Amino acid sequence: MLTMANRILFTNGFVFDGKSADRVSGQTVVVESGKIERLDHQVVGNPDDLVIDTCSHTLMPGMIDAHFHCNSPSFDIPGLDDIPPSHMAQFARSYLENMLQQGFTTVRDAGGADIGLARAIDDGLITGPRLLVAGKALSQTGGHGDMRTPGHFSPCLCSNTAALSVVVDGVDDMRRHVRDAFHHGANHIKIFVSGGVLSRSDPIWMDQFHDSEIVAAVEEASSRRSYVMAHAHSPNAAMRCARHGVRSIEHGTLMNQEAANYVADREVFVVPTVSVISALMRGDFDLPRESKTKLEHISDRALSAIEHCEAAGVQLGFGTDFFGALHGRETQELIERAQVQSNAAVLRSATSINAALIQHEDLLGVIQSGAIADIIIVKGNPLADLSVLTDPGNIKLIMKNGRIHKNEFTDAPGD
Numbered sequence: 001m002l003t004m005a006n007r008i009l010f011t012n013g014f015v016f017d018g019k020s021a022d023r024v025s026g027q028t029v030v031v032e033s034g035k036i037e038r039l040d041h042q043v044v045g046n047p048d049d050l051v052i053d054t055c056s057h058t059l060m061p062g063m064i065d066a067h068f069h070c071n072s073p074s075f076d077i078p079g080l081d082d083i084p085p086s087h088m089a090q091f092a093r094s095y096l097e098n099m100l101q102q103g104f105t106t107v108r109d110a111g112g113a114d115i116g117l118a119r120a121i122d123d124g125l126i127t128g129p130r131l132l133v134a135g136k137a138l139s140q141t142g143g144h145g146d147m148r149t150p151g152h153f154s155p156c157l158c159s160n161t162a163a164l165s166v167v168v169d170g171v172d173d174m175r176r177h178v179r180d181a182f183h184h185g186a187n188h189i190k191i192f193v194s195g196g197v198l199s200r201s202d203p204i205w206m207d208q209f210h211d212s213e214i215v216a217a218v219e220e221a222s223s224r225r226s227y228v229m230a231h232a233h234s235p236n237a238a239m240r241c242a243r244h245g246v247r248s249i250e251h252g253t254l255m256n257q258e259a260a261n262y263v264a265d266r267e268v269f270v271v272p273t274v275s276v277i278s279a280l281m282r283g284d285f286d287l288p289r290e291s292k293t294k295l296e297h298i299s300d301r302a303l304s305a306i307e308h309c310e311a312a313g314v315q316l317g318f319g320t321d322f323f324g325a326l327h328g329r330e331t332q333e334l335i336e337r338a339q340v341q342s343n344a345a346v347l348r349s350a351t352s353i354n355a356a357l358i359q360h361e362d363l364l365g366v367i368q369s370g371a372i373a374d375i376i377i378v379k380g381n382p383l384a385d386l387s388v389l390t391d392p393g394n395i396k397l398i399m400k401n402g403r404i405h406k407n408e409f410t411d412a413p414g415d
């Protein structure tokens with residue numbers, strides 16, 4: 001029986017370390033007590049070691065999705081509130097299990113999931129990637145997270161989109177909600193700073209939250225040594241985020257060169273989400289008329305925004321933002337990004353850059369001494385051909401926290 005005390009030696013592979021442009025061969029990767037102990041050309045084995053010959057496949061860090069939604073069975077966001085929490089948790093379980101099988105060993109929820117799912121994973125009740133949660137995303141009244149239809153008049157303004165977001169107005173309310181989110185186990189905070197596609201009444205270009213509200217969220221998160229991620233499509237929204245200390249700008253779809261330069265100067269991350277836009281543009285899902293109009297406005301700008309960011313030296317993260325039947329194809333985002341970036345740049349986004357974004361620099365998203373042993377072994381060379389990652393059948397081994405969840409190499413244990 002394999003225990004955490006046993007060493008695991010991965011031999012005969014090509015190592016992509018999450019940072020370099022090329023793979024390195026001839027190194028044995030030594031995993032012990034859940035960590036990568038070292039990479040070495042010469043390792044003297046012990047009888048208790050588990051030695052896995054990786055057959056010249058690619059050993060690389062488990063991938064990270066920095067914009068994932070657990071509570072996401074449909075693009076009909078108001079309709080999500082008709083799903084009981086226990087049922088929603090089962091949708092989330094299936095998406096999380098699937099993410100792990102695709103080679104994602106960490107996902108950052110961008111609004112909706114509470115700490116319960118992360119605990120269920122840690123307790124072994126469900127299998128899934130490491131999950132970092134925001135609790136409910138925070139929106140102003142009439143903002144992107146206020147999912148009431150414009151024709152729906154509730155007796156009070158306390159609109160609460162239970163599955164994903166909650167409405168917050170004013171500095172005091174913001175501070176209270178951010179404090180409450182951390183009290184309930186949030187790892188980070190999500191706010192909406194511009195209009196969005198799926199909400200009905202707010203234009204994409206609309207600035208959301210007053211500067212003082214953004215600052216309040218950032219201050220409260222900082223006091224927890226955490227940070228704020230912010231939905232922002234427009235150049236102005238992106239610059240407001242950077243000015244007020246937001247750590248990651250989500251989507252950034254309309255960012256121009258000026259905004260990209262401004263964001264790069266302040267070392268703020270941007271997490272593009274392009275494949276969800278492509279899928280919606282193909283008409284795979286029914287959307288309200290207002291959403292379609294907004295979608296058309298952003299769809300042909302998303303890739304050039306990435307080019308502006310790359311030219312400016314912005315640290316580009318990797319996220320998907322999938323809902324409904326899109327789940328299970330998250331690796332498609334790698335392919336879409338490669339239209340305007342090198343394969344190595346895309347893979348760095350999904351590994352080492354995302355790890356830095358989520359405050360796990362040199363612990364996740366890298367194959368190096370001292371890192372947490374989140375490892376996947378892939379048949380083929382993703383640096384030459386990203387499409388090998390779009391077929392989970394090419395992922396021959398999945399390890400998270402030093403524990404093997406899939407292993408097609410030996411008779412050794414796996415889930």
Ligand SMILES: [Zn+2]
Nearest residue numbers: 067069110321
């Ligand atoms: Zn999202």
